[in-house]
Amino acid sequence: MTLSRILPVGVFLVLVAFMAIGLTRDPSVIPTEMIDRALPQFELPDLHNPESRVRDEDLTGEITLVNVFGSWCVACLQEHPTLMDLSRQRTVRIVGVNWRDKREDALAWLEKHGDPYGRVIFDAESDLVIEMGVTGAPETFIIDPTGRIRYKQIGPITAEVWREKIRPVVDAIAAETEAAS
Amino acid sequence: MRAFVLTLLVLMMTAASPALAQDVAETVPPEDVKSRTEAVSKTLRCVVCQNQSIYDSNAPLAEDMRRLVQKRIEAGDTDDEAREYLRNLYGDYVLMSPPLQLNTVLLWVGPLILVVFGSVWFLSRLRTQATELPADLSEEDRARIAAALSGEDKA
Numbered sequence: 001m002t003l004s005r006i007l008p009v010g011v012f013l014v015l016v017a018f019m020a021i022g023l024t025r026d027p028s029v030i031p032t033e034m035i036d037r038a039l040p041q042f043e044l045p046d047l048h049n050p051e052s053r054v055r056d057e058d059l060t061g062e063i064t065l066v067n068v069f070g071s072w073c074v075a076c077l078q079e080h081p082t083l084m085d086l087s088r089q090r091t092v093r094i095v096g097v098n099w100r101d102k103r104e105d106a107l108a109w110l111e112k113h114g115d116p117y118g119r120v121i122f123d124a125e126s127d128l129v130i131e132m133g134v135t136g137a138p139e140t141f142i143i144d145p146t147g148r149i150r151y152k153q154i155g156p157i158t159a160e161v162w163r164e165k166i167r168p169v170v171d172a173i174a175a176e177t178e179a180a181s
Numbered sequence: 182m183r184a185f186v187l188t189l190l191v192l193m194m195t196a197a198s199p200a201l202a203q204d205v206a207e208t209v210p211p212e213d214v215k216s217r218t219e220a221v222s223k224t225l226r227c228v229v230c231q232n233q234s235i236y237d238s239n240a241p242l243a244e245d246m247r248r249l250v251q252k253r254i255e256a257g258d259t260d261d262e263a264r265e266y267l268r269n270l271y272g273d274y275v276l277m278s279p280p281l282q283l284n285t286v287l288l289w290v291g292p293l294i295l296v297v298f299g300s301v302w303f304l305s306r307l308r309t310q311a312t313e314l315p316a317d318l319s320e321e322d323r324a325r326i327a328a329a330l331s332g333e334d335k336a
Binding site (some may be wrong): 027028030031032033034100125126127129130131132133135136 | 228229231241242245246248249267269270271272274
């Protein structure tokens with residue numbers, strides 16, 4: 001008879017545990033499949049220079065931070081100062097992916113808030129963005145010199161995110177590359 | 182129980198087979214592309230909106246994902262291959278119905294286990310209740326009954 005008393009309580013506690021774990025998870029963050037994969041092949045126009053094309057091999061050769069943004073993206077403004085700082089300090093090469101934007105809107109946005117990007121890929125129809133498993137802007141990838149995706153940040157990069165999460169990845173890649181050469 | 186699991190498996194396999202049966206055509210007729218894009222889109226989850234398929238969603242990213250599905254089908258992908266293409270990019274999350282695999286076994290079999298345990302518990306209770314006889318009457322009870330029958334009890 002004790003079992004029949006304990007069992008419902010046990011089942012209840014297990015349920016509570018599952019739900020408690022569920023509550024701590026952010027449902028908009030989807031685990032990425034992209035880590036340690038090679039960059040997808042792509043060929044897309046340059047934002048500033050529509051005739052010029054950017055390809056995947058243009059992102060290899062050095063550690064590159066790829067940042068998905070759009071002039072419509074509110075949270076992108078939040079991380080913009082961090083990107084500007086990184087760009088001034090010349091820590092890594094920064095490449096922008098201008099996602100689902102109008103060219104003139106994007107150019108005006110960069111004019112107004114500053115342009116931290118060495119190059120901006122113009123991805124109006126999510127071609128590259130889907131191939132990289134992006135679910136929203138801003139999203140940031142760290143690509144190693146061989147063109148492998150090593151890290152993905154969902155949401156804005158604050159100074160803290162850079163320091164705590166991204167910087168260590170960049171340093172690790174730098175150390176690897178040095179050891180290999 | 183085993184029969185049930187078997188029928189479940191058979192059902193799942195038949196659900197997947199129409200797509201497998203489709204041959205890779207040289208050019209897929211436009212009306213086929215449309216209906217198949219629709220069908221595949223209904224099975225893929227929109228990644229920016231909770232719990233909506235990319236067919237139902239009018240989020241820009243869902244629209245672009247639909248176009249990608251259409252492109253894959255036009256390129257000769259089977260429905261499963263088109264689905265797999267997006268699954269490769271976004272993971273199992275992008276599938277509207279979770280696949281039966283190691284980390285989802287509990288999800289699929291859980292309800293079955295609950296039903297089995299529940300009915301075992303229910304049946305065993307039924308049986309013990311049916312066979313349990315009421316406690317014997319005490320002396321006091323007998324006295325009261327006798328009194329009531331003879332019409333002397335005023336209580």
